[in-house]
Amino acid sequence: MPNAILDPTGRADVAKASSPGLMLAPRRPDLSGLQVGLMDNTKHNAALLLAEIGKLLAAEQGATVTVEATKANFAAPAPAELVERYREACDVVITGVGDCGSCSASAVADGIGFEQAGLPAAVICSDAFVVTADAMAELRGAPGYHYLRTAHPVAVLTTDQVRQRAKQLLPEVVATLTEPGRRDG
Amino acid sequence: MTADLTKAELDPDAAHGAIEYCYAQGWSDGLPLVPATRPLMARFLATTRRSPDEVIGRLPQLDRSVTVELAAINAVMAGCLPEYFPVVLATWDALMLERSTTGGGWQSTSGPAPLIVVNGPARAELGINAAGGVFGPGFRPNATIPRAIGLMVRNAYGIHPHELEQATQGLPGRWSICLAENEEESPWPPLAAEAGLPPGTSAVSATLLRTCEFVDNRHTSSAEHLLADFADTIGRSGAWIFRHASAGIVFCPEHAQLLAGGGFDRAAVRAFLADRSGRSTAELAGVGKDYCDDNGVRGPGSRDTEAGPDSGGFQRMLPGSEPQNLLVAVAGARNAGISMVVRLFGGWSGTAIPVSGT
Numbered sequence: 334m335p336n337a338i339l340d341p342t343g344r345a346d347v348a349k350a351s352s353p354g355l356m357l358a359p360r361r362p363d364l365s366g367l368q369v370g371l372m373d374n375t376k377h378n379a380a381l382l383l384a385e386i387g388k389l390l391a392a393e394q395g396a397t398v399t400v401e402a403t404k405a406n407f408a409a410p411a412p413a414e415l416v417e418r419y420r421e422a423c424d425v426v427i428t429g430v431g432d433c434g435s436c437s438a439s440a441v442a443d444g445i446g447f448e449q450a451g452l453p454a455a456v457i458c459s460d461a462f463v464v465t466a467d468a469m470a471e472l473r474g475a476p477g478y479h480y481l482r483t484a485h486p487v488a489v490l491t492t493d494q495v496r497q498r499a500k501q502l503l504p505e506v507v508a509t510l511t512e513p514g515r516r517d518g
Numbered sequence: 519m520t521a522d523l524t525k526a527e528l529d530p531d532a533a534h535g536a537i538e539y540c541y542a543q544g545w546s547d548g549l550p551l552v553p554a555t556r557p558l559m560a561r562f563l564a565t566t567r568r569s570p571d572e573v574i575g576r577l578p579q580l581d582r583s584v585t586v587e588l589a590a591i592n593a594v595m596a597g598c599l600p601e602y603f604p605v606v607l608a609t610w611d612a613l614m615l616e617r618s619t620t621g622g623g624w625q626s627t628s629g630p631a632p633l634i635v636v637n638g639p640a641r642a643e644l645g646i647n648a649a650g651g652v653f654g655p656g657f658r659p660n661a662t663i664p665r666a667i668g669l670m671v672r673n674a675y676g677i678h679p680h681e682l683e684q685a686t687q688g689l690p691g692r693w694s695i696c697l698a699e700n701e702e703e704s705p706w707p708p709l710a711a712e713a714g715l716p717p718g719t720s721a722v723s724a725t726l727l728r729t730c731e732f733v734d735n736r737h738t739s740s741a742e743h744l745l746a747d748f749a750d751t752i753g754r755s756g757a758w759i760f761r762h763a764s765a766g767i768v769f770c771p772e773h774a775q776l777l778a779g780g781g782f783d784r785a786a787v788r789a790f791l792a793d794r795s796g797r798s799t800a801e802l803a804g805v806g807k808d809y810c811d812d813n814g815v816r817g818p819g820s821r822d823t824e825a826g827p828d829s830g831g832f833q834r835m836l837p838g839s840e841p842q843n844l845l846v847a848v849a850g851a852r853n854a855g856i857s858m859v860v861r862l863f864g865g866w867s868g869t870a871i872p873v874s875g876t
Contacts, residue, residue: 335532336555336556336557337555337556338536338539338540338553338554338555339553339554339555339556339559339591339594340543340591341545341554341588341591341592341595341669341673341674342545342588342673342674342676343582343583343584343585343588343673343674344676375813377811377813377815377817406621407622408579408618408621408622408623408625409578409579409621409622410578410579433622433626433627433684434622434625434626434627434682434683434684434685435579435621435622435623435625435626435684436622437684438579438625438682439579439622442579462684464680464681465625465681465682465684468681468682469579469682472580472581
């Protein structure tokens, strides 16, 4: 009997768990009167894009931006204290921009983390990083997790172009953060 | 074990089948792997006192980790000999001191490559090339030690290209740059000694690179000419994306000796290059990199109204003149004035890890 070939991944014993999938946080029918948190990940134009979306939500949806913070380490998911800060002061969170190899994956991990903390989240990723974002969703037991995709590249956009992007993204942000079917409520 | 078989007893068809099995599992970096077995792994583990269960690396965002045992399996698969294993472990430990390797570095669009520099008696004991063709190929430890690191990232961390690994282009030499310092023909103390270890210690220094580019200069006898040539290559704008960027130089013996003859030790080389490597603000404006935003990322000064040049007429590329900002090693043949500038992904830890066996 020949020797067995060893598995180099350390996952030989880990069965492909059939994930129950992610339970999204409960949504309201609309964003009126809700407190919005923005979490930028230091990627160029991320803070501006989120701020512009925040302004539009305030002007058009009656929401209020209560927390605008930066996740200092774009490569890693947000630390628990930061998630807690949003949980205490916000009803919904918008985060991004997933615009690099590690930060797209971790942005998706953040979105899933916010949902698990009870906060509806809208995650914005560049469409060049869909594969790695999806891979992270699968890794976190949330295959098919919905996040917003915006055309790559984001970092080279001018201020006006970023404002334009914010306008384009707004309907999907609202739809993502509210209960499906009642998004115009 | 294979080593005990006579030539007539070797079974290439069985070997081929096992190699193809490894490909089919998705374990390969593209080249054939040596299938790992328990007895072979045991020979690797016997070269270290460390427990097979010791966790030597963890990526919390992926919920994956590397143990000494997984390192051994991947080192087997990379084609290492058992006696290379302590160097593989020291290399991994040295890389773990780099900020990016515990963050998102392995997933990065820049696709960085480890640079591994070995000092001390381990070089001769293992036959690690320090002389001609030191950037490869042709030498088993030089080729397989970095490959083991790459397989650990691929298999133990589960970071695969086109999935969690998002290198835009990657770079030639990823998982293949391991060199012994040519201490015998270097005019300076070993790199590991500069990093604080006693001379004669077998040790590994490692960092991550974005690329390597040669400086060929063999017709001047002036140390200042030579250093000015390096300063020009180090300061080129294409490699510059943040406020500062760190670099390194693997000097060929001829260049190192010329510099030493001109009175330059490592510190003097670094001081000269820290001062002289860079571009004028006007040149940087011409390529849209004259201004740093709040996150320290370079872009055109005109993109924000309040932006302006932040450092007068000349902007220095290196963040300082410490070893962490400009790694200096000596390797290669003494047959021409050809050296390699290396581009650091971040900074170098400035630390060398001793190679410890049993």
